[in-house]
Amino acid sequence: MRMKFPLAGALVLLAAGALGAAQDPPAQDAPAPPEPVFVRLTIYPTASLSRYDYNNDLDLYEVRVYAEIRRVSQEGPAAADARVSAFGEKLEYREDHFEKRVLFDKDKLPAEIDVEIALPGRPVIKERHPLPAWLVLTDPKPSVVETGRDLAVGWRFSRFPSPVDLRAYDFRTGKEFLRKDHVEGTEVLIPAASLPAATIVRIYAVQSWFYKRYLGGDRYARGSEINVIPWSQVFVRTK
Numbered sequence: 546m547r548m549k550f551p552l553a554g555a556l557v558l559l560a561a562g563a564l565g566a567a568q569d570p571p572a573q574d575a576p577a578p579p580e581p582v583f584v585r586l587t588i589y590p591t592a593s594l595s596r597y598d599y600n601n602d603l604d605l606y607e608v609r610v611y612a613e614i615r616r617v618s619q620e621g622p623a624a625a626d627a628r629v630s631a632f633g634e635k636l637e638y639r640e641d642h643f644e645k646r647v648l649f650d651k652d653k654l655p656a657e658i659d660v661e662i663a664l665p666g667r668p669v670i671k672e673r674h675p676l677p678a679w680l681v682l683t684d685p686k687p688s689v690v691e692t693g694r695d696l697a698v699g700w701r702f703s704r705f706p707s708p709v710d711l712r713a714y715d716f717r718t719g720k721e722f723l724r725k726d727h728v729e730g731t732e733v734l735i736p737a738a739s740l741p742a743a744t745i746v747r748i749y750a751v752q753s754w755f756y757k758r759y760l761g762g763d764r765y766a767r768g769s770e771i772n773v774i775p776w777s778q779v780f781v782r783t784k
Contacts, residue, residue, distance in 0.1 A: 579667035582624065583615040583766035586672070588658055592651075592681040592777040606651045608676075612636055612643040614662060618766045628663040654679050654703065658773075670764060672771070677756045679703040680775040682748065684732070689782045692742040696735040698723075700750050700777065706731075708753040716745040716780065727753045742783050749778035 589609040610631040615621040629636040629643040632655070636643035649655060655676060662670040684699035700709065711733060713723035722739045740746070752775045760769040 578763060579664075580617055581764060581766040582662075582664065582670075582769075583613070583617070583619045583621060584662065584670070584760055584769040585613040586660060586771040587611040587613075588674075588676070588771065588773045590654075590676055590679050590773070590775045592679060594682060594777070594779040595687040604651060605648070606654060606679075607646045607648045608632070608655070608658065610636060610643075610645050610647065610658070610660075612660070612662070613641070614643065614664075615766070619768050621766070624664060626665060628661075630661045631658060633659075668764075672760070674758065674771055674773070675756075676773055676775075678705045678707070678752070678775055680709065680750060680752050680777050682750055682777040682779045685748070685779065685781050687779055687781060689784060691784050692737065692740050694737050696737075696740055697732055698735060698748055698750075699732040701731060702775075709750045710753050711748070711750050713746060713748040715741045716747045718744070723748070740783060744783055746781050746783055747778060748781070749776060751776040 587610075589611075591605075591607050591609055593605040593607075595604050608631070612629045612631075614624040614627045614629065616624050623641040625638055627643070631645060632647045634645055634647055636645040657673055657675045659671070659673045662672075680700060680702055682698070682700045684697050690696060698711065698713070708727040708729055711723060711725045711728055712721065713735060714721040720741075722741065723735055725733060755775075756773040758771050760771060
């Protein structure tokens with residue numbers, strides 16, 4: 546009879562241990578990190594000078610922002626449910642990307658861009674990047690110009706000068722008559738013999754070497770990047 550008590554006590558201890566083990570919370574796995582996203586930002590600081598024939602078409606300074614957002618990788622599906630903003634303004638979704646033209650006063654041009662990308666179920670991505678420079682055509686002015694003489698095309702950078710690619714064409718026919726790449730300095734001449742008469746001419750300059758930076762970190766898919774490409778255009782009428 547005396548042996549029953551130790552055995553009973555052992556059974557009580559085992560039962561208590563089993564009960565305690567059953568009450569312990571199960572071990573939980575650490576939450577999986579959010580899947581990476583592919584981001585390609587393309588930024589165009591744009592200076593469009595007034596048209597020669599419209600008093601209400603004033604000089605237009607804007608940053609054109611395009612954002613491609615894809616899940617997991619560059620080949621992944623477009624994240625149409627993302628919310629993307631630049632300079633505090635919401636970008637609009639177009640087919641497979643987001644875009645927005647943000648206007649600025651020509652005396653208050655931004656030196657950097659801030660972008661926010663929000664996707665459901667993950668922290669907001671915030672980026673701030675410099676705008677290396679604004680490129681602005683200075684000549685010719687929006688006007689009616691005479692043919693029979695060389696036409697000077699000039700430009701300036703707000704900072705960090707760079708070579709430019711120049712193009713000029715007859716806006717009515719689409720025929721190009723000026724194409725120069727990696728032009729150094731700040732001026733070229735269009736020979737009088739090349740300048741078409743009695744038409745509208747569009748001239749534009751694009752910075753040859755654009756700013757590129759790859760976006761790193763676990764939140765970005767491989768190849769994510771930001772590109773900044775300053776450019777400027779002007780329209781003139783020839784006699």
